[in-house]
Amino acid sequence: MKTKLFIVDDHYMVIEGIRSMLQDEPSIEWQGYANTAGACLSFLQLHVPDVILMDINLPDMSGLDLCREVLRKYPTVKVIGLSTFNQLSFISKMLDNGASGYLLKNAPKAEILTAIEVVMKRQQYLSLEASEMMKKNGEEEAPTLTRREIEVLQLIAEGYTNVEMSEKLFVSTTTIDTHRKHLLAKFEAKNTASLIRLATKMKFV
Amino acid sequence: MKTKLFIVDDHYMVIEGIRSMLQDEPSIEWQGYANTAGACLSFLQLHVPDVILMDINLPDMSGLDLCREVLRKYPTVKVIGLSTFNQLSFISKMLDNGASGYLLKNAPKAEILTAIEVVMKRQQYLSLEASEMMKKNGEEEAPTLTRREIEVLQLIAEGYTNVEMSEKLFVSTTTIDTHRKHLLAKFEAKNTASLIRLATKMKFV
DNA sequence: TTATCACTCCCCTTTTTCAGGGATTTTTGT
DNA sequence: ACAAAAATCCCTGAAAAAGGGGAGTGATAA
Numbered sequence: 151m152k153t154k155l156f157i158v159d160d161h162y163m164v165i166e167g168i169r170s171m172l173q174d175e176p177s178i179e180w181q182g183y184a185n186t187a188g189a190c191l192s193f194l195q196l197h198v199p200d201v202i203l204m205d206i207n208l209p210d211m212s213g214l215d216l217c218r219e220v221l222r223k224y225p226t227v228k229v230i231g232l233s234t235f236n237q238l239s240f241i242s243k244m245l246d247n248g249a250s251g252y253l254l255k256n257a258p259k260a261e262i263l264t265a266i267e268v269v270m271k272r273q274q275y276l277s278l279e280a281s282e283m284m285k286k287n288g289e290e291e292a293p294t295l296t297r298r299e300i301e302v303l304q305l306i307a308e309g310y311t312n313v314e315m316s317e318k319l320f321v322s323t324t325t326i327d328t329h330r331k332h333l334l335a336k337f338e339a340k341n342t343a344s345l346i347r348l349a350t351k352m353k354f355v
Numbered sequence: 356m357k358t359k360l361f362i363v364d365d366h367y368m369v370i371e372g373i374r375s376m377l378q379d380e381p382s383i384e385w386q387g388y389a390n391t392a393g394a395c396l397s398f399l400q401l402h403v404p405d406v407i408l409m410d411i412n413l414p415d416m417s418g419l420d421l422c423r424e425v426l427r428k429y430p431t432v433k434v435i436g437l438s439t440f441n442q443l444s445f446i447s448k449m450l451d452n453g454a455s456g457y458l459l460k461n462a463p464k465a466e467i468l469t470a471i472e473v474v475m476k477r478q479q480y481l482s483l484e485a486s487e488m489m490k491k492n493g494e495e496e497a498p499t500l501t502r503r504e505i506e507v508l509q510l511i512a513e514g515y516t517n518v519e520m521s522e523k524l525f526v527s528t529t530t531i532d533t534h535r536k537h538l539l540a541k542f543e544a545k546n547t548a549s550l551i552r553l554a555t556k557m558k559f560v
Numbered sequence: 561t562t563a564t565c566a567c568t569c570c571c572c573t574t575t576t577t578c579a580g581g582g583a584t585t586t587t588t589g590t
Numbered sequence: 591a592c593a594a595a596a597a598t599c600c601c602t603g604a605a606a607a608a609g610g611g612g613a614g615t616g617a618t619a620a
Contacts, residue, residue: 161439161460163376167368170375185461207439234366234412234439255366256390296566309549311606325568331608341576342607344514346551347560355552501596516576530598536578546606547577 152179153270156199158190158216159183159232160209164255168203171259178266187211191219198224201266203253206233206244214247221248228269251275292352293336300354302329307346307355357384358471361404363395363421364388364437365414369460373408376464383471392416396424403429406471408458411438411449419452426453433474456480497557498541505559507534512551512560 155178159165165183172178181199184190187208202220206213217229231244231252241252250269253262254277261277268275295303305315312330316323339345349355360383364370370388377383386404389395392413407425411418422434436449436457446457455474458467459482466482473480500508510520517535521528544550554560 161369161372162463163369163372163460164366165372166375166464167366167370167372170371171368255368258367259371298567306548307552309545309552311546313606321567322569324570327607328568331610334608340514340608341516342546342548343511343551346548347512347514347555350552350555503597518576526597527599529600532577533598539578545578 153177153201153266154179154181154197154199155201155203155266156181156190156193156197157183157203158185158187158208158213159203159205160185160207161205164205164232168262171262175263177263185209187213187216187219190216194220194224194227198227201228201230201269203230203232203262204249206231206241214244217244217249218247228272230265230269230275245274253277292354295333295336295354299329299333299336302326303333303345303349303354306330306333306342307349358382358406358475359384359386359402359404360406360408360471361386361395361398361402362388362408363390363392363413363418364408364410365390365412366410369410369437373467376467380468382468390414392418392421392424395421399425399429399432403432406433406435406474408435408437408467409454411436411446419449422449422454423452433477435470435474435480450479458482497559500538500541500559504534504538504541507531508538508550508554508559511535511538511547512554 155172157165157168162185169180169183173180181197182193184193187210190202190204204213204217204220208216211219213231217231220227220229228250229244229248231241231249232255233241233252234255244252250272251265251274253265253275257265257277265275265277301319302315305318310318312323312326315326319326334340334345337345337348339348346355360377362370362373367390374385374388378385386402387398389398392415395407395409409418409422409425413421416424418436422436425432425434433455434449434453436446436454437460438446438457439460449457455477456470456479458470458480462470462482470480470482506524507520510523515523517528517531520531524531539545539550542550542553544553551560
């Protein structure tokens with residue numbers, strides 16, 4: 151029984167690479183690829199693969215959202231996240247959204263095959279390098295922010311003062327101050343500078 | 356006369372993709388690939404290709420430095436930078452370091468061939484999407500900072516206050532304050548928050 | 561039907577940063 | 591050797607942020 155494989159990635163080179171590596175594998179049935187989340191969802195209306203290799207960064211939708219969406223509609227599909235080193239902060243969120251595993255884009259052929267085998271057995275596959283990176287970077291996990299906090303955070307990063315924000319958002323300056331305190335607490339930052347640095351690294355800004 | 360092609364990228368999928376796309380091209384002679392800057396330099400001692408496709412991010416050295424190093428030793432080589440969208444800020448630096456062109460990793464086969472042709476004619480190849488992105492982001496140029504200013508900037512980003520920095524660097528708090536004023540002026544930032552945001556985007560932090 | 565959470569608002573105090581100056585001493589490049 | 595750039599130090603006053611409290615409302619989920 152061949153494993154039906156589909157790929158979503160906006161880099162032709164990556165798609166070509168995987169296709170070239172796996173097209174002669176007897177255990178794999180290459181179903182095709184999509185460059186965008188939209189193209190992926192369209193394809194799934196016609197064919198449902200066993201495994202989807204999915205890039206974290208897509209032009210029209212984040213891989214996070216696409217993953218959730220796909221699994222909501224087609225719960226039997228196994229999703230394996232694809233990423234490069236510097237995007238590891240997203241991976242745990244990807245797993246939270248139901249992905250069965252993740253691979254780094256420098257994975258050799260054997261590792262890709264192993265990952266597909268493992269997730270087909272309904273187990274989780276985590277690449278070694280990546281899970282090590284997770285431990286290192288895992289200490290600084292991105293906090294959960296509310297809508298308003300994200301809004302304020304982004305205005306702070308743009309250089310707005312509390313007074314300016316209060317005028318822009320039609321609330322009191324003390325309200326902004328409260329949001330600010332919550333932001334500092336959630337990021338465990340002692341001042342605006344470290345807050346913005348952390349927020350930028352965690353892609354909030 | 357075939358064009359001798361070599362690739363430096365730490366993602367197997369990208370290497371496989373390019374190899375698969377170009378291996379049957381009559382105009383291209385595939386010379387091989389390297390995963391690291393070190394491996395690349397070793398290879399070049401034995402064979403000198405016509406064109407090198409070079410990723411901006413390598414594990415052991417930045418593509419910027421590798422590009423400069425390679426061109427210093429082998430000035431006849433043409434280097435084409437490879438990148439994804441979010442690394443465009445590096446591209447202009449890559450060109451400054453002597454690269455002949457750059458491609459995005461979602462480039463189709465035809466574009467890669469065009470790029471190789473163009474740089475072989477000693478012309479520069481800039482991918483359309485990327486050069487557009489350059490224009491947008493090109494307006495905010497990174498200012499020139501002194502050693503001390505970079506030092507202070509990084510400490511600010513880590514959350515140090517002026518007093519803490521003055522103790523760490525064994526200077527007066529007023530000195531730190533002066534550096535800080537210069538930083539704000541150079542970045543045209545009105546406060547610490549926007550300073551750190553800009554500095555992070557420009558890779559100072 | 562209570563908690564819980566997000567959002568809002570207020571008080572007070574202290575610390576830190578910003579905005580203006582001005583000025584001296586090292587480095588560094590030519 | 592000399593000019594330019596960098597690094598150092600100082601003053602004052604105003605503005606902004608941080609630290610520490612408390613508290614009411616509305617929505618929503620258990």
